[in-house]
Amino acid sequence: xxxxxxxxxxxxxxxxxIAALSLKEKYPKDLYLSIDRAWKHGxxxxxxxxxTIGFICGIKEQEDISRVLILxxxxxxxxxxxxxxLLKKFIEVSSNQGVTKVTLEVRTNNTKTILFYQKRGFQxxxxxxxxxxxxxxxxxxxxxx
Ligand SMILES: CC(C)(COP(=O)(O)OP(=O)(O)OC[C@H]1O[C@@H](n2cnc3c(N)ncnc32)[C@H](O)[C@@H]1OP(=O)(O)O)[C@@H](O)C(=O)NCCC(=O)NCCS
Numbered sequence: 591x592x593x594x595x596x597x598x599x600x601x602x603x604x605x606x607x608i609a610a611l612s613l614k615e616k617y618p619k620d621l622y623l624s625i626d627r628a629w630k631h632g633x634x635x636x637x638x639x640x641x642t643i644g645f646i647c648g649i650k651e652q653e654d655i656s657r658v659l660i661l662x663x664x665x666x667x668x669x670x671x672x673x674x675x676l677l678k679k680f681i682e683v684s685s686n687q688g689v690t691k692v693t694l695e696v697r698t699n700n701t702k703t704i705l706f707y708q709k710r711g712f713q714x715x716x717x718x719x720x721x722x723x724x725x726x727x728x729x730x731x732x733x734x735x
Contacts (some may be wrong), residue, residue, distance in 0.1 A: 591638070592636045592637060592638045592643065592667075592672060593636070593637050594634050594635070594636055594637075594675055594676060594679050595634065595635060595637055596630075596633065596634060596635075597622075597626055597633035597634060597635050597645065597647070599623070601635050601642045601645070602619055602622055602623070603619075604635075604641065604642035604643075605622055605635065605642060605645050606619050606622065608642070608643070608644065608645060608662050608663070608664050609660060609662055611662075611664065611665055612662035612663070612664075612665070613660070613662060614697075614722070614724065614726075615722060615723060617660070622647065625647045625648075625649060625659060626647070628649050629648070629649045629650045629656075631650075631683050631684075631687055632646075632647060632648040632649060632650065632656060632680060632683065632684070633645070633646070633647040633648075634646050634647075634676055634679050634680065636663070636667075636672045636675065636676060638667075643663065643664045643666075643667045643672065644662060644663035644664060644667060644672045644673065644676055645660070645661075645662060645676065646658060646660070646661045646676040646677060646679070646680050647659050647660050648660075648680060648684075648694075650684075650687065650689065651693075653688060654688060654689055654690045654691060655689060655690075655691045655692075655693060656680070656684040656687070656689045656691075656692050656693075657692070657693045657694060658677070658680060658692065658693070658694035659694075661673060661676060661677060661680075661694075663676075673706065674710065677710060680692070681733070681735065684735065685735050689735060690734065690735050691732055691733070691734055691735065692712075692732070692733045692735065693730060693731065693732050694707065694712065694730075694731050695718060695721060695728040695729065695730055695731070696728060696729050696731060697722060697726050697727070697728055697729075698717065698726070698727045698728060698729055699726065704729065704731075707731050707733075708731075710733070711733045711734075712731040712732060712733040713731060713732060713733070714729045714730070714731050715730050715731065715732050716729070716730040717729060717730075718730055
C-alpha cells in the first residue's frame with residue numbers, strides 16, 4: 591500500500607529518477623526545489639515504505655488558477671491508480687486554496703496521457719506550437735473546478 595504525502599527534500603533523488611524514466615524533457619534537480627518553494631501546497635509524492643514511486647508538482651499561477659507542471663509514476667508502479675490519486679490530491683488542495691481552474695500541458699502525441707486527463711475532467715483548449723525543447727507541440731488542457 592502507498593500513501594500520498596507532501597514532498598520533502600529527501601525525496602529529491604527519487605523524484606529526479608522517476609522524471610528521467612518517464613519524461614523526454616530533462617529537468618535539473620534544483621528545479622524541483624524551486625517548484626516546492628514557489629507553492630508549498632502543490633507538491634506531493636506517493637510513498638511505499640519510505641520509497642518514492644510517483645509525484646505531482648505544480649504552482650499557483652493566479653489567485654484562481656493552478657498549473658500541474660509534472661505528474662509521473664515510476665514505470666513499475668503504473669496502472670494501479672497512483673497517478674489518479676496524485677492528481678486528485680492536487681485538485682483537492684487547489685480547490686481548498688481558492689482555485690477554480692487547473693491547467694496543464696501535454697505532448698500532442700502522448701495519446702494515453704491525454705485520455706487519462708480527459709477521463710478526469712480536463713479538456714484540450716489550445717495547441718501550443720513547438721512547446722517542448724525538442725520542437726514537439728503541446729496541448730494546453732483545463733479542468734474547471
Ligand atoms: C500518466 C501517468 C502519470 C499515469 O499514472 P498511473 O499511476 O499509471 O495512473 P492510474 O493508474 O491512476 O491510471 C492509469 C490507468 O490505469 C487504470 N487503473 C487504475 N487503477 C487500476 C488498478 N487498480 N488496476 C488496473 N488498472 C487501474 C485507470 O483506470 C487508468 O486507465 P484509464 O485512464 O483508462 O482510466 C503515468 O502513465 C506516467 O508517469 N506517464 C509518463 C509521464 C507523463 O506522460 N506524464 C504526464 C505529462 S505531465
